[in-house]
Amino acid sequence: MKTTFSTAGLSPADAVARFLDKGADAYCPHITNLLTRGHVLDRSAFFVEGTFAPVGESGLTTLEMNAGRLERSRKDILRGDSDIIYIVTPLRGTFSFVQHGNTVTVGPGDxxxxxxxxxxxxxxxxxAKAMGFAVPVELLTQRVGSLGRLSGAVIRQDDRIGTMLVRHLRALAAADTDQLAQNQSWRMQDVALDLAAMAFSQVTATTPTLQAHADTAHTRLVQAMLNQLHRTDASVASVAHEAAMSPRYASxxxxxxxxxxxxxxxxxRLERARSRLQDPAYDVNKIIDIxxxxxxxxxxxxxxxxxxSEGLTPTDYRRRAQSERQAAAPQVGVMTNAAKAPNIIHGP
Structure with missing residues (x-):
């Protein structure tokens, strides 16, 4: 469900507390050092508002803030793990992002x-105002591989695939995603992820693995199930991992x-068991082995x-199959009564 937060109408002290308590968690847990006005803490000038809307297993966030700085420090990271990657585009104004010693300055469309x-x-x-597509790390690595070279990577507004992604995210932000059916929400997520993988593949120098086509994803999932039918410990997680998707998406x-x-x-499993109980090549196998x-x-x-499933025990099912095979088999070396009878020709 879409959620919103805003510091409008709150006292200066309450505004900062509300963002740290509610708003920051929607954007990124444990953000500190909210500095404004030339990086001097001025609570009277602090303003921020935003939204968060789930899209599949990901989410779409907007964040509007007056001039200032947000910091996520090493101490913040120790206070709470996060496995989220943000693909961010400015909607209004310009701002700079610093990570791993790299600084990038971006504007609308980047x-x-x-x-x-x-x-x-x-x-x-x-x-300024920004929009971020919050993606679980696993979903992005399935498409682009290692994320080591992506942090701080920039796709400029003149990139065609990047422009398509920005338009797609803007359309999602303008839509009421709460009204999307579950499968529609997942497909909108997959389109965004595939566009992101194509846009950033020039940075990772890899060929992206695209997954948006639902039929293709379904085929991969069923094949993963078939590959793991012999495993008694097969699970949603194990087949989803083999199919290169999340357990939630597989479900x-x-x-x-x-x-x-x-x-x-x-x-x-039952389909395979039926096939083997009918197959004469498996007649030598015990029921427990099958x-x-x-x-x-x-x-x-x-x-x-x-x-x-069948209304019969496996043993009875096998016996019936064997009987049907024997009845259908040609009787070699046995003449029928009709064949044995002489051909008598009566004269006039």
């Missing part, structure tokens, strides 16, 4: 990357088809699940 896992300083030289993809990851895994090769923890669990 894009740069903030890595909240490390200390940084943000300087607003004038009253959302399955929800689109009216099921869950766990249920789809059970269905695929069960474990399909990822069932024990014979009793397999028998119960199989009976619920």
């Amino acid at each position: 894009l740069y990357v903030e890595d909240t896992r490390y200390p940084f300083d943000l300087y607003f030289s004038t009253h 959302a993809l399955m929800a689109e088809t009216g099921t869950t990851v766990a249920q789809r895994m059970r269905d695929l 069960a474990t090769s399909c990822g069932f923890a024990d014979a009793s669990t397999f028998a119960r699940r199989f009976r619920e």
Whole structure:
């Protein structure tokens, strides 16, 4: 759900306290040294307001602030971990960002990357407003690989892919994301992430791994399930990791088809078990061997699940399949009664 915060109408002391208590957590936990007016703490001049709206597993933040500075220090990082990467574009005014000794100055239409896992300083030289796309580190690394070269990286406003990303984020900010269905929200996130991966691939010098097409993502997820059917410890997390997506996204993809990851895994295991019980090549295998090769923890669990699905025990199902094969097989060397009967021709 979209949330907002503002220091408007508050006393100077309350304004700073509200931002540190509410607003900073929406932007980045544990920000200190709120300095304004030439980096001299002037609580009477402090003003900030912003919004945060979830988009899939990510979020879209706006932050408006008068001239000043925000700092995330090493002490702040020790107070609370963060695994968020911000892809930021100024909406109004200019400001500077400092991280790992690199300083970048940006204006409207530019894009740069903030890595909240490390200390940084943000300087607003004038009253300014910025929009940030807050992305879990895992989702971005799945697309661009190592993030080591991205911190402080800048994509200028004349970059075509960067411009497309800025427009996409502006459209999301203007829309009521609370009204999006879950699958729509996830797809809007994926479009933004893919555009970001393409825009910043020139910095990382890598080929981005794009994932926005839902059908492709669904195919990858099902293939990961098939690859792990033999594992009794397979989980949402393990198959999502193999499919290069987050567990939440994997669950959302399955929800689109009216099921869950766990249920789809059970269905695929039963489908494989049925196939092997019907296959004469597996007649030499014990039922328990087939069960474990399909990822069932024990014979009793397999028998119960199989009976619920087929109305037969695995043993009875195999016997029926064997009987059907024998009935369908040609009878070699056996003449039918019709074949044995002589051909009698009656004369007139």
